[in-house]
Amino acid sequence: MTYFQPLLHLESRGWGRTFNGLKDRGNSGSTTVVLADMHSFIASVATEAQAQSIPLFLAGHSMGGGQVLNYVLHPDSPYRQAGSQPKLAGLLVLSPLIALDPASRPWGFIVSAGRVVAKLLPRMQRHSPLDPSHVSREKSVIADFQADDLCHETGTFGGLAGMLDRGLWLENLSKNQLEGVDILPMWLAHGDQDRITSHPATKRLAELLAEKGDVVFASYEGAYHKLQAELPDTRAQFCRDVSNWILGKSGENQSKL
Template identity: 40%
Template sequence: MAIEEGWHTVEDGRKLYTKTWKTEGPAKARLVFIHGFSDHCNTYNSFFPTLASKGIEVYTFDQRGWGRSVLKPSEKGHTGPTTRVLDDITSFLKTVIPCPIPLFLMGHSMGGGEVLCYAATGPAEIRKHIRGYLLESPFVDFSPDSKPSFVTVFFGRLAGKILPHRQLVNKLDVKLITRNPAVQKQFEEDDLCHDTGTLEGLAGMLDRTGDLCGGRVKIGEGAGEGGVTRIWIAHGDKDGITNYSASKALAGRIEAKDKEFKTYEGYFHRLHDEPPPENERFMNDVASWILARSVDPVKVDGGKAKL
């Protein structure tokens, strides 16, 4: 397996840190991955190497405001509004298309919410290259264990319009992220997981969840390659960060023949970082779903929805 690091410059001149996990032999598929809140692409431990070992190249980047894409403290959490977030995803996707092998787009947590919005509203000329979408614990709504009060949300959105670049620390409880003590320790000690958002960025994230949970984001049959939507959503029913039930309800509203909502009983938020062998089951499921759709699309378009 070869690992490559680099930088991608988006349209406004901002440089984003990138990392790629390539296969040893010819790749069967390519996956672009979008990370979550207070996260970066180097926290995914064995997940990306496992996919690469199974023939799936992984292309990812630290989103604006996160990880190594932050070059000074004032940039922490400075993601910009949703339009900027989705434009950054488009800009990165342009670096891997046209793709000689099937291309998939996946997001975790906040990144999962972004990918759902992208499947619904991303540029058609980009989405036509995407064979399928995968969501891991997508941020459709807060888990009851983490949900802020209505007053906090209301005044947060209001303040975001007045002081968009004001930074606010919103620390995640590592004990809700995973049952794996080693990963909990990893997050506690990682300075790049800074838990800092701007009011503008946090307001955008709240607006996205409101639209996703409220049914205003509509994903139909024509969201991907060949005018077909192929989508797989995975969620642990003990997730204390994002809302399992809201995620399942959203899956039920998606109008696609090839869709699946998969429940991981007893799993927490980072399915790929749960204690082994539970994490291995999830990683194998991701690879199997991708590889099953990395053949002639005609053979998979008739797949039955599984909910």
């Protein structure tokens, strides 16, 4: 029988329980800070995992999905620096923010104005709520999302600009930019009815990465943004797919779930 360590959850600064007061909501910092925070945490966990011969997988959902992709692919990421790579068995990337779906995409002039503010007042906050009905087809999940005080949906202009820039870099990634890059095993998943992040953008990136490495794209028909909290049939299939992929990349000689 296989036993897995409990999931370790890294929350970006300014989100979840990481902020001390309202003024710190959404203050995730620049991309340099975001990737450095990730690297520090992952490197410490990787050392312990390697000592115990436990395969370590890195997963990210939505904004976090864009972050983990930038972490392993962007040339300025600390992960890409010589001699600093934590040993990872693979990446699970769920509904990543590469591009926003047109239903959730702000007007161009709003983005442009926001970038100006981000340069002048990067810590100024902006409330950017999602449409709760786009999160899941499961009504109880929508209700929980609306009732969760930790889902404050507030970011700083600097943090929001960094988030969009990380997605833009992934959206414009080319084959030439991947020359000499070792592509980790990756499993990318997206619901084809996601109205928050772009399903076509994830599919396009997965196809590009698959030309250079062991990359799988899983598309879920009819599913919305939060695959892990979708309708029962979709959620069950999603859990089976995740489990089977992890077991396969862990070198386990077990039958599929």
